[in-house]
Amino acid sequence: MPEMTQPRILLIGTGDTKADELLFMSECIARAGGRTIMMDISVLGDPPYRPAHDKHAVAAAAQTTIEAIASSGDENSAMSLMAVGAANLARALAERDAIDGAIAIGGTMGTDLALDVAQALPLGLPKLIVSTVAFSHLIPPERVAADLMMILWAGGLYGLNGTCTAVLSQACGAIVGAARSAIRPRKDRPVVAITSLGKSCLHYMVELKPQLERRGYEVVVFHTTGMGGRAMESIAAQGGFAAVLDLSLQEVANQLTGSVVNSGADRLENAGRAGIPQIVAPGAIDMVDFPAWLGVPNELSDRPFHAHNRLLASATSGSTDRQRIARAIAEKLSQANAPVAFVLPTGGIQQWDREGETLHDPDALAAFVEAMRSAIRAPVELHEIKDHINSAAFNETVLGIFDRWVAAGIVPRGRTTVAA
Template sequence: MTKAPHPRILLIGTGDTKADELIFMSNCIRKAGGEPVLMDVSVLGDPPYQPHHDKHAVARAAQATIDIIMASGDENSAMSLMALGATRLTRALCDAGEIDGMIAIGGTMGTDLALDVARALPIGVPKFVVSTIAFSHLIPPERIAADLMMILWAGGLYGLNSTCTAVLSQACGAVVGAAKSAIKPRNDRPAVAMTSLGKSCLSYMVELKPELERRGYEVIVFHTTGMGGRAMESIAAQGGFAAILDLSLQEVANHLAGSVVSSGADRLENAGKAGIPQIVAPGAVDMVDFPAWQPIPRDLVDRPFHAHNRLLASATSRPDDRRKIARAIAGKLATAQAPVAYVLPAGGIQQWDHEGEALHDPEGLSAFVDEMRAAIAKPVELHEIRGHINSPAFVETILGIFDRWVEAGIVPAGKPAAAS
């Protein structure tokens, strides 16, 4: 499909309060070779220009009127309704082929709305948010779309200035450039998601990926350091995978421990809700991650500890905490609306738990394995192996389950490349 020479960029903002910024951004989009399509999400006032999609169109998409939205209670409820309308209208424009990308601008209110809109767009459709709270812990991981781009709106609280225009011009150029060059995911082979960490911790992907590709699947590996798991959950929620090999779950443990290295409360839930079959294993679930540049959390100071680099460090959780993690995993899997197989490597669940390594903790591993055996209940399949998660036996077990599910029609058959 030939790309449009002038990609149509949906530009979202409150035109009653940010008209100068939005007009400036429209001009930047044109100068970069794009065509701005303005959507106004104002509630109280009107912009000094005519948007392509005005606030009344946004309200109608929420099955309301501006008067109803204004009378809804307060600014939070009003903007929540506008967010619903903007999300529905944006997705309809995308499905109709009327936009090629999206950029939104805002403070906390505008960002709140923009995050919903971005999540409604498929992966591969460029989505950019210019925000006064970009990269802030105010934004929960579960609100972030898998391929969202953000930039901090420095100097952008009120009115234009040279710092603000420097940021806005970069953002507009970035979204136009992305729309011109983006290659959307192909659909020629069934997609299989896999979660893992680096090879120094979890190495199964080295064997599993080529084996699954040989069977005719596209394998997409997600790095489970918070946002990687979030990206996988985001795509899973939209039904984007034929199957998921969720073999690294320390983001679940992180969230339970209150770590900032989290993928959100719904980690390990979206595939089940979407009816996607899952093969699951507890890779690295014994670790709690924290920023290496901060002091070790008080409840972990006496635990075995590993500094991965200057950004990320990990400590092992206590046996009682591992039992809680096991029960949480089992509870999430029990809600799945598709087959689930849980593979339990009783010999260890990450490279650094071997004897002689920094995170060796046989008491903790035993507590986790015992609790996991008790917590998993049918219809979830439990497959226990004596070996380590990085052993050949683990890979063989995963492939055995996967092949059986393909034969049974649970996972769609792959499309191996034709022999040359």
């Protein structure tokens, strides 16, 4: 593919308070071979430069005026309105192929707005946020776009300094480089999403992925340890899949039991809301994940646990929690705007729940199975199998449903031959 000669980078920030930083970043983008397109998201003041998209244009994109935004009540309401305008404007620029990447800078206020902009931009268009709260617990997972890059704005606020310029220059080089080298997602085959964990816990994708690829689909596997599920939900919300095989749901269980290793409250909702057909299974819902380096939480101290590595460990949930999780799963699936099939493997739902393994708890599994049987209601299909989730029978059941849906036109047919 030909190299992009001068990537067009949308640079977003409050020019009335961060002009020095934004002008420095514009210079860095130019030195890296890019061209800056400035968007000013100031509310009260004006920048000492003329942005390509000023605050009036941002307000207009939110179908209001900057005067109305300034008098809306407080800084939170004002910046929330500016976020609507900035996201709409950035989306419009991307849709007419006017930008090749976007970078925003901010503290909590600017980051809050920039997260909305990133979610409005399409997958594959490079997006980077320079933030004083990058990687912070202040950012809920549901706010993070699937392919968002972030860097901590070390030494930021109140002008330039050596530490700050080191970070800003790296960020600008990164976004120009990403814009030059980015390969947008191909659309020559229908895309199917599969959620899973590593092969040591769930290994159905080892068989399902090549089987679906032979049927002419591009298969994307998401690792459901928090941000993997978030990425899948983000793409699903944009209608990015022909079908979703959501077979690993421990992020749902984590969120319901208060674990930080979750993907947000809307996990298991976006595909159905977007009208994407789903085949769902309860992979690993019996596990409550926690950061291994924090030790076992007090409320799980009497439960069997498995230390996966120095970052992640898991304990089993009890019967009562699993019944609650079953009801929550059924409620989420009942809201879907497309067909849903739920495969219930009564023989076990992850590798370590087998007899003799550390997380084996047959009574709690039985309580979950019974709760799931009671909670699932038509039109959601219930497919119960006696086998374990890591069995050939499970794979055959999933593929049987998928093939039936293809034959019925619910899932588009794959393309086994693709033009060069």
